[in-house]
Amino acid sequence: MIKSLFNLFLIFILCFTALGMPLNLDLSKFSNLPDFPFDFSVADENVSYKTDIDSFSSENPTQINFQIQMQNAEIRSANPSDFSFLLDVIKNDGTRSTLDVSTLIQALPPVKISSDVSHIKNFSLNLSQKKLNLPDGTYTFKLYSTSNALEDAKPLKFDVTYFTLSTYIPAINEMAHGMMPLTLYFPDPSYYEYLVPITRFVNYNRIPLSTIVKNLREGSVSLGVASPIPNVTKLRIKKDMVLVYISKDLEKYNENPKNATFALNSFVQSLTTIPNIDKVKFFVNGKESDTLFNTYDTKTLFSKNTDVKVYLGLDANEKRLLLVPQNMAIVSEDTLIEDMITALKTAKVTGRNFENVIAPIPENITLINFSRQEDTLTLNFSKELLYAYNDRLDLQRMMLDSLLFSFTSIAGIKEIQILVEDQMTDSFGGVDLSQAQTCPKFINPEKE
Known part of the structure; x- marks a missing residue:
């Protein structure tokens, strides 16, 4: 019986095709039929949020980059203003508030994942404590959109911790x-x-x-x-x-x-x-x-202590931030530079987690590559560097000072050239980085 129904169905299709008539079948009417050896279903238009949480700095974050992966061409061509983004602020397993963060989201250049129809739209969300007006504490954030196009996407969920840093x-x-x-x-x-x-x-x-x-x-x-x-x-x-x-x-x-x-x-x-x-x-x-x-x-x-040192942050009596040096292990120079970047991002030095100190570089910043020419070391960072501490000029200077004091403690290195994705930048922390920087003379001045 089932085989006969299937044969009739094929004959029906062939007849309509031969007559040159458009075929517009409602396949849902055949939903009770058994599975066929052919796939007549239409692929779902999947929509989902993506982000690299592993590279996201969860302590005092200033921004997170995320993507919306989609197949619908109409959604891909939409503007950021077409989406309405909300952020649930959850603390102690209860929703503290829901914030409209649409104005805190900026579109980034689109990226094509592969040659197929699946693409992503890139965005950045400003997560600075000042912008969100949140007190110190640990929160779970749930980001989602109320627009019809994105309502089926599973919300993006991640944890953050805010603590007020001194000047x-x-x-x-x-x-x-x-x-x-x-x-x-x-x-x-x-x-x-x-x-x-x-x-x-x-x-x-x-x-x-x-x-x-x-x-x-x-x-x-x-x-x-x-x-x-x-x-x-x-x-x-x-x-x-x-x-x-x-x-x-x-x-x-x-x-x-x-x-x-x-x-x-x-x-x-x-x-x-x-x-x-x-x-x-x-x-x-x-x-x-x-x-x-x-x-x-x-x-x-x-x-005299002549060891290579990495300079981390320390909040002294909640009065001011200071740079504090820690000795690095003796390794090859290439390994040392990589280890130093890791220490500056994690406050973990030669396998030891240092307590009560601050990693000056947000974890979402990546060192793309580095090179040395005579006494100048060039550090090429990802674009996230430009957004680090974007509401705190003094913290941007802390990050720059930590880089300069740390890397010039390596024998023979006198200047640091900082690049952002192979490009020079002329404005970060009030400093023109288009020129190679030397280490400042006077660290942690007692008085301003």
């Missing part, structure tokens, strides 16, 4: 006449975990080493940091080495390992910033001692 004071190259810079290394005031370089400007004099010790002892009132070092009775210079005489009453500097380590490193890092001073030797009460800073002894010569 960053950029590194500088100039100072007032009659002043001299001191680079002082203090423990970070918030967590007492990192050693942070601070530039303090004082009246010029001819005793910079004594001035450094005096200013370390003063601490930093503006940053809320007390003195990290014990009392010093005398300083002497011997070739490339400074001899530091400290009193025998070391108290907490011998009792507390953390205080001891910060005291030692504050001394060595700060004093070796003076030209031609590469080593530091200590004496306790004018003599050699086995009880120097908890586990150290005075027979040890402590050298």
